[in-house]
Amino acid sequence: xRYQRPKGTADILPGESEKWQYIEETARMxxxxxxxxEIRTPMFENFDVFSRTSGETSDIVTKEMYDFYDKxxxxxTLRPEGTAGVVRAFIENKLYGPDVQKPVxxxxxxxxxxxxxxxxxxxxxxxxxxVEAFGSESPxxxxxxxxxxxxxxxxxxxxxxxxxxNTLGDKETRANYRQALIDYLEPHFDELSExxxxxxxxxxxxxxxxxxxxxxxxxxxxxxxxxxxTDDAQNHFDKVTSLLKRxxxxxVVDSTIVRGLDYYNHTIFEIMANSKALGSGYTTICAGGxxxxxxxxxxxxxxxxxxxxxxVERLLLLMDSEKVEFPQFNPLDVYVVAIGEQASxxxxxIVQSLRxxxxxxxxDYLSRKPKAQFKSADKLHANFTITIGDxxxxxxxxxxxxxxxxxxxxxxxxxxxxxxxxVIENNFD
RNA sequence: GCGGUAUUGGUGAAGUGGUUAACACAUCGGUUUGUGGAUCCGACACGCGUGGGUUCGAUUCCCACAUACCGCCCCA
Numbered sequence: 020x021r022y023q024r025p026k027g028t029a030d031i032l033p034g035e036s037e038k039w040q041y042i043e044e045t046a047r048m049x050x051x052x053x054x055x056x057e058i059r060t061p062m063f064e065n066f067d068v069f070s071r072t073s074g075e076t077s078d079i080v081t082k083e084m085y086d087f088y089d090k091x092x093x094x095x096t097l098r099p100e101g102t103a104g105v106v107r108a109f110i111e112n113k114l115y116g117p118d119v120q121k122p123v124x125x126x127x128x129x130x131x132x133x134x135x136x137x138x139x140x141x142x143x144x145x146x147x148x149x150v151e152a153f154g155s156e157s158p159x160x161x162x163x164x165x166x167x168x169x170x171x172x173x174x175x176x177x178x179x180x181x182x183x184x185n186t187l188g189d190k191e192t193r194a195n196y197r198q199a200l201i202d203y204l205e206p207h208f209d210e211l212s213e214x215x216x217x218x219x220x221x222x223x224x225x226x227x228x229x230x231x232x233x234x235x236x237x238x239x240x241x242x243x244x245x246x247x248x249t250d251d252a253q254n255h256f257d258k259v260t261s262l263l264k265r266x267x268x269x270x271v272v273d274s275t276i277v278r279g280l281d282y283y284n285h286t287i288f289e290i291m292a293n294s295k296a297l298g299s300g301y302t303t304i305c306a307g308g309x310x311x312x313x314x315x316x317x318x319x320x321x322x323x324x325x326x327x328x329x330x331v332e333r334l335l336l337l338m339d340s341e342k343v344e345f346p347q348f349n350p351l352d353v354y355v356v357a358i359g360e361q362a363s364x365x366x367x368x369i370v371q372s373l374r375x376x377x378x379x380x381x382x383d384y385l386s387r388k389p390k391a392q393f394k395s396a397d398k399l400h401a402n403f404t405i406t407i408g409d410x411x412x413x414x415x416x417x418x419x420x421x422x423x424x425x426x427x428x429x430x431x432x433x434x435x436x437x438x439x440x441x442v443i444e445n446n447f448d
Numbered sequence: 449g450c451g452g453u454a455u456u457g458g459u460g461a462a463g464u465g466g467u468u469a470a471c472a473c474a475u476c477g478g479u480u481u482g483u484g485g486a487u488c489c490g491a492c493a494c495g496c497g498u499g500g501g502u503u504c505g506a507u508u509c510c511c512a513c514a515u516a517c518c519g520c521c522c523c524a
Contacts, residue, residue: 023515137515140524146524228522391477
């Protein structure tokens with residue numbers, strides 16, 4: 020094998036690509052109902068756009084970014100996630116301006132890149148569908164975003180979803196809690212895992228995310244951020260939870276969830292699915308949260324934001340394992356069987372005239388025998404076959420056959436070309 | 449970045465240090481000089497991930513590399 024695709028990438032072949040189209044189309048339709056409009060931003064950005072937003076010490080920045088210097092010595096990064104680029108575009112194009120309706124609600128869909136060890140549902144080039152909404156601090160918007168994510172997954176036929184939410188509060192909350200956590204963990208420093216020792220001062224909240232068994236006992240008894248919320252933060256979170264209840268959306272509050280990106284505050288959430296397809300236990304397929312300081316962090320005004328990202332590869336894995344039926348794509352209306360060289364010429368005219376009128380039509384290009392052509396027609400699930408040979412050429416007719424019932428009739432060639440639907444209606448309905 | 453398992457045709461796979469690398473599905477052809485989903489017959493790896501090495505001889509043993517998968521880390 021001379022060439023292989025780069026590690027952690029995938030070819031999406033016909034058969035699979037239709038599933039992608041279905042997912043993207045379904046998402047587009049749903050986003051449209053929620054009034055989110057598409058935004059397309061570059062696949063690469065300046066390195067700083069991501070290092071500023073994701074957090075200098077985050078794993079994404081420190082070890083997972085595909086970055087390089089271009090010929091103009093610019094430090095470039097292939098986007099590892101969608102939010103930062105959208106925020107950059109929001110600021111650069113002044114979407115915070117008075118002539119743009121608030122909140123500004125957008126969605127995106129496309130490839131993301133992270134230099135990681137590939138596994139199933141985890142590639143180096145992977146795809147996310149996501150939304151972002153700017154310009155409202157209203158908890159109603161938090162809930163809209165969460166409800167939309169749940170709605171979307173339900174459209175895809177995913178069952179057994181678990182919605183986990185938490186709040187990281189506001190700046191003051193976070194500062195207070197951070198200190199409390201350090202005070203609590205510091206005395207046990209020597210007992211923590213190596214990773215957690217590292218994290219303790221850089222980003223103590225991440226310790227909560229540790230799955231290392233030696234950390235678990237500390238995580239369990241660690242102070243909860245929920246006890247450090249300021250009145251404002253508490254109020255916001257209370258509204259979110261009560262609205263979720265009001266919409267009948269089940270959730271669990273887990274004060275130990277921390278997102279991998281540093282820009283979140285207030286509401287954060289993860290939607291997990293229970294499936295063997297994605298390894299043991301629950302795996303996150305959709306996650307997001309509020310990021311009120313992010314726009315200003317990138318040099319924009321104080322505008323709040325909230326959004327989520329959905330992993331398309333993981334979604335597909337889940338849909339396959341749950342045996343979700345994808346709609347049948349573009350069934351074949353007519354397969355033209357030609358016998359002989361002259362008929363083959365005529366056959367191209369027939370398929371073209373059918374296609375011009377909006378029917379899907381195909382024919383043989385390998386000069387195969389009628390039997391083989393009929394086999395193809397059968398395999399392609401053609402509704403009708405048209406057979407044309409010397410006899411038909413002479414009489415300017417064609418043999419039209421319903422593949423389902425086997426009924427065959429002789430039809431005028433011109434009638435087929437000019438009004439195929441009438442021929443079907445008059446003879447087969 | 450660390451640890452483990454694997455890599456044989458279009459697909460699922462069996463197999464051995466030494467003449468022709470099972471079997472099945474798919475495909476193509478024939479049985480039917482113009483008709484499908486059936487039967488029967490036949491064809492189909494100049495090669496066993498890539499590159500080295502050991503050996504009289506390697507797909508089979510050893511090493512390196514590549515890729516996939518699993519676990520860790522992390523994440524969508």
